[in-house]
Amino acid sequence: MKDTRRMKRMVRAGKKHQITGLGLNLIPILDILTVLVCFLLFHSFNGDMPAAQVRLPYSIVETRPRETVHIVVTPEVVLVQDEAVVSTRKLLDGMSEMVPEVAERLRQLEPHLPQTAAEDRELTVLADKTIQFKVLKKILSTCTASGYGKISLAVVQKAAKKS
Structure with missing residues (x-):
């Protein structure tokens, strides 16, 4: 089948609207990892956390x-x-x-x-x-x-x- 001018023009126009170089956005991933690390650090301590004014022996x-x-x-x-x-x-x-x-x-x-x-x-x-x-x-x-x-x-x- 022979490409017509209209078909060629549609192909060119479609390439203009295509998103090129769709990359991975790292900002949301880093935000999630930061929240996860904070959560794990907060809940990782086993036992009772002493108050700041208490100095244990x-x-x-x-x-x-x-x-x-x-x-x-x-x-x-x-x-x-x-x-x-x-x-x-x-x-x-x-x-x-x-x-x-x-x-x-x-x-x-x-x-x-x-x-x-x-x-x-x-x-x-x-x-x-x-x-x-x-x-x-x-x-x-x-x-x-x-x-x-x-x-x-x-x-x-x-x-x-x-x-």
Whole structure:
């Protein structure tokens, strides 16, 4: 079949409207990868993230932290599951060996915890390294009296010395 002038003209006109060099646009892909990296970094930490004002002590540990009820003791306030319950200064000045505010907050959390035996309930304490042991002892004894059998003290892992 012979090409007519009209057919040739249509072919030329079609080439003008064709998109040439359709390349891959990297900007949306980089945006998606950035969001994905931020998401993974945010959710990659296992365990409780200490607050910025809490400086944990150092230790050589091998086991990873588990998801448990956590108590954060800062120089200013005691937080149970991220809710402020009592001032650290009040614990330091008080004479009682128990902390009723912490015990009450732990009782409030009981319905939200998995049903386990009292000696199997776990709790993690994240305390600033400047907190006096007197304050920690009051909190730990309150946790034990509230039925938490496994209490862990969070520390920052450091490398073991090679000998």
